[in-house]
Amino acid sequence: MENFIKKITKDVDLSFAILLSFCVYVFFAINIEVFFSHNISFAILERFAVLGLVGLALTICIIAGEIDLSIGSNAALCAVIVVKLTDPLGAPLAMIIGLSVSTLIGATQGFVIAFIRIRAIVITVGTLMLLRGVALLIAEEKTVMLTDFRVPDFITTKVLMYFSPASLTVILIFICVGIFMRYTKYGREIYAIGGARKEALTAGIPLRRPMIIAFALSGFCAGFAGTVIGLKSGTAQGLGLQYLLLAGTVAAFVGGVSILGGKGGVLGAAIGALTVNFLNTGLVFYALQVHFVQLFTSVLLVIVIVFQTMSRVFDSRQARKSLLATIDERKTSLLEKKRSALGR
Amino acid sequence: MNAIIENNQLPFSAKFLQFYKDRTLLAILLSLFAVMFIYGIFFTENYLTITNFKAIIRDAALYGIMAIGLTFVTLSGNFFLLSLKETASICGVTFAMGMATGFGSPDLAGNFLVSLLAALAVGVVSGVIQGYFVGMGGNPIVVTLGGAGILYGIGAWWSDNLVINFTRPHDAEWLGTGSFLGLPSITWSFILIAIAAEIVLRHTNFGRKVYLVGANKAAGKATGHENFSMAIIVFTICSVCCAFVAVAFVAQMDSAQSNYFSAEFGSSGDMTILVIATVMVGGNSIMGGYGSTLRTSLGAIFIAMVDNMMVLQGFNSGPRIVGVGLMIVFSIIVFGLFAKGSRAQE
Numbered sequence: 247m248e249n250f251i252k253k254i255t256k257d258v259d260l261s262f263a264i265l266l267s268f269c270v271y272v273f274f275a276i277n278i279e280v281f282f283s284h285n286i287s288f289a290i291l292e293r294f295a296v297l298g299l300v301g302l303a304l305t306i307c308i309i310a311g312e313i314d315l316s317i318g319s320n321a322a323l324c325a326v327i328v329v330k331l332t333d334p335l336g337a338p339l340a341m342i343i344g345l346s347v348s349t350l351i352g353a354t355q356g357f358v359i360a361f362i363r364i365r366a367i368v369i370t371v372g373t374l375m376l377l378r379g380v381a382l383l384i385a386e387e388k389t390v391m392l393t394d395f396r397v398p399d400f401i402t403t404k405v406l407m408y409f410s411p412a413s414l415t416v417i418l419i420f421i422c423v424g425i426f427m428r429y430t431k432y433g434r435e436i437y438a439i440g441g442a443r444k445e446a447l448t449a450g451i452p453l454r455r456p457m458i459i460a461f462a463l464s465g466f467c468a469g470f471a472g473t474v475i476g477l478k479s480g481t482a483q484g485l486g487l488q489y490l491l492l493a494g495t496v497a498a499f500v501g502g503v504s505i506l507g508g509k510g511g512v513l514g515a516a517i518g519a520l521t522v523n524f525l526n527t528g529l530v531f532y533a534l535q536v537h538f539v540q541l542f543t544s545v546l547l548v549i550v551i552v553f554q555t556m557s558r559v560f561d562s563r564q565a566r567k568s569l570l571a572t573i574d575e576r577k578t579s580l581l582e583k584k585r586s587a588l589g590r
Numbered sequence: 591m592n593a594i595i596e597n598n599q600l601p602f603s604a605k606f607l608q609f610y611k612d613r614t615l616l617a618i619l620l621s622l623f624a625v626m627f628i629y630g631i632f633f634t635e636n637y638l639t640i641t642n643f644k645a646i647i648r649d650a651a652l653y654g655i656m657a658i659g660l661t662f663v664t665l666s667g668n669f670f671l672l673s674l675k676e677t678a679s680i681c682g683v684t685f686a687m688g689m690a691t692g693f694g695s696p697d698l699a700g701n702f703l704v705s706l707l708a709a710l711a712v713g714v715v716s717g718v719i720q721g722y723f724v725g726m727g728g729n730p731i732v733v734t735l736g737g738a739g740i741l742y743g744i745g746a747w748w749s750d751n752l753v754i755n756f757t758r759p760h761d762a763e764w765l766g767t768g769s770f771l772g773l774p775s776i777t778w779s780f781i782l783i784a785i786a787a788e789i790v791l792r793h794t795n796f797g798r799k800v801y802l803v804g805a806n807k808a809a810g811k812a813t814g815h816e817n818f819s820m821a822i823i824v825f826t827i828c829s830v831c832c833a834f835v836a837v838a839f840v841a842q843m844d845s846a847q848s849n850y851f852s853a854e855f856g857s858s859g860d861m862t863i864l865v866i867a868t869v870m871v872g873g874n875s876i877m878g879g880y881g882s883t884l885r886t887s888l889g890a891i892f893i894a895m896v897d898n899m900m901v902l903q904g905f906n907s908g909p910r911i912v913g914v915g916l917m918i919v920f921s922i923i924v925f926g927l928f929a930k931g932s933r934a935q936e
Contacts, residue, residue: 369919495735505728537751555728
């Protein structure tokens with residue numbers, strides 16, 4: 247436990263994330279009477295099932311030093327496939343098909359990025375549009391709907407007061423991915439190519455394997471988020487879910503990833519997603535229009551970016567100061583030596 | 591060593607063939623694409639007419655102007671803005687507010703110049719603020735993603751998410767629906783802006799600086815051209831282009847709403863992605879330092895041509911978005927393979 251606390255206080259961004267989420271929660275808990283209750287906690291966890299996954303997907307990509315812009319389209323495509331296939335094939339088979347399509351798309355993106363050696367933002371802008379078109383094609387430009395509502399009923403039933411099957415599965419995915427990223431060779435490779443790519447490649451880490459794994463994981467998470475949204479509401483649209491990119495990015499950045507890569511983790515992603523959820527759930531009580539939610543989410547993102555940039559600038563200034571100080575010391579010591587030598 | 595010298599002495603056609611010898615798949619794909627395009631040109635009814643060509647350029651003009659602004663950002667190595675349509679929407683709302691109410695003073699209502707200046711000023715402010723954060727060391731994608739939400743939120747808040755109408759006749763008609771020498775004003779603006787941008791990039795000090803900073807940030811910094819001021823200037827140029835497009839579009843529609851540039855704009859769903867697609871299909875290096883606004887303009891016309899062809903063939907929006915998406919991915923892969931090995935990476 248002591249180790250844990252020490253680790254958190256050492257990581258500035260993670261402690262800032264915890265502080266921020268605590269502040270947001272306390273603000274709403276004071277201002278809204280019912281915010282601190284079982285039902286709201288259940289609602290927050292329900293939203294967490296979707297947003298946490300998207301935040302996790304982006305966190306993995308950003309740890310690998312890249313950013314995946316096609317997350318919203320990937321989620322929409324998976325949602326359309328799952329909702330469309332649930333009626334003829336049943337939910338489990340439809341989920342397997344949809345998730346494997348999403349994972350495959352992610353893996354292909356990772357392969358292309360590693361093979362051509364381009365930046366992920368370049369290729370994912372293209373796939374953002376391509377996947378959206380494919381989703382529209384599959385949905386035949388209509389809203390796809392379920393006819394059998396037993397599945398949505400099942401995944402939103404309350405278990406153990408706070409959880410539902412959806413949120414329990416998501417928490418399980420978080421734990422699995424966390425263990426994978428932290429304790430396996432493949433997970434460490436993703437950190438390595440994100441934090442110091444040249445050094446990692448020189449040390450013999452292949453670029454392709456971690457890239458494909460990172461993007462496949464992120465595609466899987468995005469697809470799962472789409473599946474949860476689609477099955478919960480029973481509908482899916484080809485052009486929907488584009489807001490997930492902003493929400494997921496905010497969650498990832500609040501969770502303390504660095505755009506330079508190699509930093510952050512699953513715990514941070516969970517905290518970031520919870521912060522965004524507190525904000526979204528709290529704003530519901532003020533009955534604001536949708537654009538206000540977007541406005542406040544963006545303001546949260548800007549606060550975090552400004553904090554990160556400032557702390558980076560501060561760090562580099564500190565490093566420069568200490569460097570100059572050591573140079574000064576050496577100079578003065580040399581001068582003294584010289585003086586003493588001359589004096590003698 | 592001998593092989594290198596021999597390779598340099600080969601005529602261009604032989605080099606071209608040698609290049610494709612190793613890349614059979616690429617060659618097949620390229621020729622397939624060319625065949626499909628030529629087939630489409632000759633077997634689409636009413637495609638090869640002057641009226642249709644005018645329509646194509648008119649379509650290309652709206653996102654072409656934005657894409658020319660974005661080319662400056664891309665060339666200077668700052669990737670791209672994800673807040674293009676939001677900048678355009680807030681500028682459009684500003685312009686419509688000026689035309690409808692004159693910002694609260696009835697004397698100014700319908701005054702074209704004041705409204706235009708107000709819209710451009712909003713564009714400048716949003717460009718400078720985003721450029722400042724990017725210049726400080728923020729990632730352009732993340733900063734503009736946040737900026738997009740804020741700009742959209744403010745625009746929707748200000749206009750109360752309503753459609754702002756102003757009635758004809760108004761002073762901005764010449765820009766929105768008027769034409770000059772048989773071409774619409776917006777097409778003329780596209781041509782003029784494209785020429786001006788090309789001259790600025792090729793023949794001025796500033797244009798060379800853009801290329802220098804984009805090609806090699808470290809060298810730029812060492813010679814005194816830091817990305818800080820460059821980011822602010824290019825972001826401002828891009829935002830002003832967005833503001834101009836917004837003014838032209840709003841003048842044409844006689845109304846503005848914060849959602850005008852969001853979904854279903856033109857052909858392909860999302861204005862921002864369409865503009866970024868234009869820059870990429872033109873073949874500009876997204877890492878900066880390589881490309882030109884001429885390529886961007888040609889990219890805009892090419893996308894408009896393909897889109898127009900698909901419309902005339904009777905395709906729905908799904909296949910059209912797939913078409914543009916395939917074009918982006920395809921051009922990225924092709925230009926990526928071209929650049930692979932021949933240019934320094936990152």
